[in-house]
Amino acid sequence: MKPTSLQSMHRIHLIGIGGIGMNGLACLLQEKGFLVSGSDLAVSAYLTPLIAKGTIVHAGHHADNITADIDLVCYSSAIKKDNPELQEAYRRNIPVLKRAELLALLTQEKTLITVAGSHGKTTTTALLSFVLQDLGYQPTVFIGGVSLNSGQIAWWGKDIFIVEVDESDGSFLYFKPDYAIVTNIDKEHLDYYKDEEDIKRHFSRFVSAVKRLTIGCGDDKNTRCVLADYAHTLRYGLLKENAAYAENVVSSSDGSIYDAVLTHAHKAVQKVHTPLLGTHNVLNSLAVLTLLDQLGLDPEKVKGSFNKFKGTKRRFQVKEVVDETIFIDDYAHHPSEIRATLSSASYFNRRVVAIFEPHRYSRFAALSEEFKHSFDQTDVVVVTDIYSASEPKTKEIDMLQFCDELQKHLRKPVYFMPKEKQETLAPIIQKGDIVVGLGAGKITEVLDELIRRFKKIQAGN
Numbered sequence: 225m226k227p228t229s230l231q232s233m234h235r236i237h238l239i240g241i242g243g244i245g246m247n248g249l250a251c252l253l254q255e256k257g258f259l260v261s262g263s264d265l266a267v268s269a270y271l272t273p274l275i276a277k278g279t280i281v282h283a284g285h286h287a288d289n290i291t292a293d294i295d296l297v298c299y300s301s302a303i304k305k306d307n308p309e310l311q312e313a314y315r316r317n318i319p320v321l322k323r324a325e326l327l328a329l330l331t332q333e334k335t336l337i338t339v340a341g342s343h344g345k346t347t348t349t350a351l352l353s354f355v356l357q358d359l360g361y362q363p364t365v366f367i368g369g370v371s372l373n374s375g376q377i378a379w380w381g382k383d384i385f386i387v388e389v390d391e392s393d394g395s396f397l398y399f400k401p402d403y404a405i406v407t408n409i410d411k412e413h414l415d416y417y418k419d420e421e422d423i424k425r426h427f428s429r430f431v432s433a434v435k436r437l438t439i440g441c442g443d444d445k446n447t448r449c450v451l452a453d454y455a456h457t458l459r460y461g462l463l464k465e466n467a468a469y470a471e472n473v474v475s476s477s478d479g480s481i482y483d484a485v486l487t488h489a490h491k492a493v494q495k496v497h498t499p500l501l502g503t504h505n506v507l508n509s510l511a512v513l514t515l516l517d518q519l520g521l522d523p524e525k526v527k528g529s530f531n532k533f534k535g536t537k538r539r540f541q542v543k544e545v546v547d548e549t550i551f552i553d554d555y556a557h558h559p560s561e562i563r564a565t566l567s568s569a570s571y572f573n574r575r576v577v578a579i580f581e582p583h584r585y586s587r588f589a590a591l592s593e594e595f596k597h598s599f600d601q602t603d604v605v606v607v608t609d610i611y612s613a614s615e616p617k618t619k620e621i622d623m624l625q626f627c628d629e630l631q632k633h634l635r636k637p638v639y640f641m642p643k644e645k646q647e648t649l650a651p652i653i654q655k656g657d658i659v660v661g662l663g664a665g666k667i668t669e670v671l672d673e674l675i676r677r678f679k680k681i682q683a684g685n
Contacts, residue, residue: 227319230258230329233295238262239309240300241281242271245323245390248366248378249298250274252330255380263289263309287312294318298326301393302614324395327366327387331399334364334385337515338399340430341407341441342391342423343561347500348407348508349388350536355512356383358529359521369555370537389430391423392416396430403519404438405511406431409446410560415586415615424450431457439515441507442466458488460514461507468514470496470506477571480506484513486523493523498530501540501568538668540568544675547682548656550574551675557583557664559594566601569658575603577653579670581663582610585617592621596630605630606649609642611665646670650677 227233236253238246241262247270253260254277261280264271271281282289290297290312297313297320313320321329339349346369353365354373362381368388370377389396392413409427411420428450431438440447442459443466451457460468467488474481479499485492498509509530516526535541538555545551550572556565562580569576578599582588588595588610599605607627623640631638641649643666653659659674661667 225319226321226325227296227329229332230296233258235259235261235294236296236298236326237290237294237309237313238298238300239285239307240264240303241274241279242266242268243300243302244370244377245368246298246300247271247274248368249323249327250279251376251378252327252364252366252380254279256330261289261294285309290316290318292316296321296326298323301390301395322395322398324390324398328398328400331385331387335383335403336399336401337384337386337403337405338389338396338401339387339405339407340389340391340396340427341405341447342410342412343558343564344407344504344508345388345405346536346555347505347539348405348511349386351508351530351533352405352512352515353386354533355516355526355529356386358532359525367536369539372534372536372541373532391426391430394426397426397433399430400433400435402434402436403515404431404434405515406438406440406447406450407508407511408441408444408560409450410558411591412558412587414590415584420446428453437515437518439511439518441511443507458514458518460510462503468510470510473503473506475501475503475506475571477501477573482506482510484510484523486514486517489517491517491523493527496527496530499533500535501571502564503567504564505568540565543661543668543671546675546679549653549678550658551671552658552660553668553671554660554662555664556662557581557587559591559598562595562598562662563601565660565662566599569660570601572658574656574658575654576601577604577606577657577659578602579606579608579649579659579661579667579674581608581661581665581667581670583664584613584615585610585621586615589621592626596626596633599630599634602634603636604652605634605636605638606652607638607640608646608663608667608670611663611667613665643670646673647677649674650681653678655682 242264263282287308350371364381443461459466470482627640661671
């Protein structure tokens with residue numbers, strides 16, 4: 225039987241503790257006073273802060289990591305059913321929960337705000353959390369990325385609980401929030417969902433569980449369709465048919481300025497500035513502005529906090545500037561995300577070089593046609609080999625053929641460059657380029673090596 229409370233728990237073991245979601249969960253558990261242990265394939269530097277605070281971390285998954293003093297075992301979505309630690313927990317009759325189930329238990333007895341959606345939820349969650357903190361509140365926070373303002377993934381506070389929820393495996397349905405933001409609903413995670421209609425059905429179930437109010441992007445047809453079935457909803461977007469909309473949008477390499485019209489509240493907020501690039505971040509900030517207005521916060525004060533927000537790690541993050549050449553690290557790995565990121569890069573009015581690491585064989589196979597139309601705002605595209613994310617290769621994928629078809633579509637240079645041949649990547653880069661790494665796997669490491677080699681070339685070595 226699954227536990228409905230953590231009151232009798234003392235030691236909790238996390239299988240897959242190296243993942244960012246499990247890492248954040250470990251932070252919350254540790255701050256709450258639980259003895260935390262965990263395991264992952266390797267003990268990376270990423271886990272050092274947890275270890276320094278007393279978390280016991282094992283390298284590798286082994287049955288003997290599950291000891292008699294463990295009260296609860298939790299596992300991430302990346303963990304397979306035949307994992308030896310998971311099997312040992314079942315053998316010992318130790319209660320077992322998925323990551324989202326455990327996180328949902330932690331949210332009990334607090335006003336809960338969740339941020340859901342196919343894209344943009346990490347930035348939106350981090351922005352919402354930062355604004356509340358900047359205005360004197362003390363929220364408990366769980367983000368699916370690192371806030372650049374705090375340098376943290378998750379932390380305890382005194383007020384409301386803000387959670388970025390994960391739709392990739394349907395686990396967002398464990399949450400029963402008081403308020404929710406839905407940024408968009410896209411054709412994504414087709415390794416779990418049957419089709420786009422199945423995704424919409426899950427989001428509909430999620431919205432049906434929201435107790436007070438759901439705020440969703442009315443410009444997105446799927447979100448608009450889902451919200452139409454429920455009374456306690458508000459729509460935001462660029463279209464004036466929304467309850468809250470942005471108009472007079474002016475975007476540049478310094479961010480965007482817009483006027484927000486909150487028709488449902490009979491309010492207008494002039495000259496809202498978000499330092500984050502792109503129309504998608506106008507929408508993210510408008511969602512936060514709309515929700516916080518509903519919670520009774522002054523939109524003018526909210527607007528003032530936007531200017532101080534630095535963003536989140538790996539979301540159009542400037543990794544380094546080398547001799548006027550800007551290297552940007554971005555988590556985008558879905559066609560919609562790639563288009564949004566490259567649209568942001570275009571504001572610099574420079575040559576844009578995109579380095580794309582496809583993520584998962586299943587995603588690339590399902591969306592290969594959409595990927596071919598995601599790079600129109602580039603001058604050069606480099607495609608690396610696929611990052612599998614431990615997914616088995618289910619079918620043959622001809623990357624050379626994909627690159628050839630992409631080049632025919634773009635009529636611009638396209639290169640296929642496996643990671644083991646990345647020494648040939650640096651000479652492609654020119655002084656003054658915007659170089660954007662795109663992917664959810666090892667693209668950060670590719671950028672690190674590229675920057676090192678580019679520096680040597682610029683130094684004449």
